Amino acid sequence: MAVLLWQAFLSDANGDFEITLPAENDLTIYFRRPGYREVVYANVRITSNVITYLRAVLQINEGLSGTGNVTGIIYDAVTGQRVPSLSMKLREGMNTTTGTVIREATTSSQGSFSFTGVGVGNYTAEVSGTGYNTLYLNLISLGSISVGNQNGVIAPLNDDSKYRAVLSWGATPSDLDLHLTGPLASGDRFHTYYANRTPVGSNSRLDVDVVTGFGPETITLTETIAGVLSLFRTQL
Known part of the structure; x- marks a missing residue:
């Protein structure tokens, strides 16, 4: 049964926040601030008696517009080597794992990637390839300002990490x-x-x-x- 939760909260002067919620999977949190674009953070899992830490949320000034380039490099989590020939699918929002794919790319022989002509906003890249677990990498586009070094780390399938x-x-x-x-x-x-x-x-x-x-x-x-x-x- 779907559960609808609606609870408002404010971050402090440093941008930190803490909120208590019942255990639930697949919650969506909306970050809003006057003068900034809304950020949608999807697929938040709340576990009983466990502190859940979200990735840093980068809010974008409403004054930015246009399209730009988003670039980075994908590294192997164990070896630190760049990983070529990975498939990448770009979706709108943070931590978005399903839904409409707006761009696709493949990492180069040097493990680099580039999404061109991306509108201002927060995005999630689904990164997958033979021998690796799927990685969901949060990215940001600032329109006419190209944003590079948005690097990611992908774990091999035989990864023994806890x-x-x-x-x-x-x-x-x-x-x-x-x-x-x-x-x-x-x-x-x-x-x-x-x-x-x-x-x-x-x-x-x-x-x-x-x-x-x-x-x-x-x-x-x-x-x-x-x-x-x-x-x-x-x-x-």
């Missing part, structure tokens, strides 16, 4: 580093990072270490770990 943290950034700084610490059975704590990529007994690993900008750097957990884990990044 959880994966992905760090992406821009051209500068050239080197950011992802760190994970957590408890060991001995009572000590492990530290997964560039100098200790696979700590013994941690069920974790640093898959990719990037020192030339953009990322992605990825840390994978292959088993659930009981206790407090800390994830952070540093700049050399």
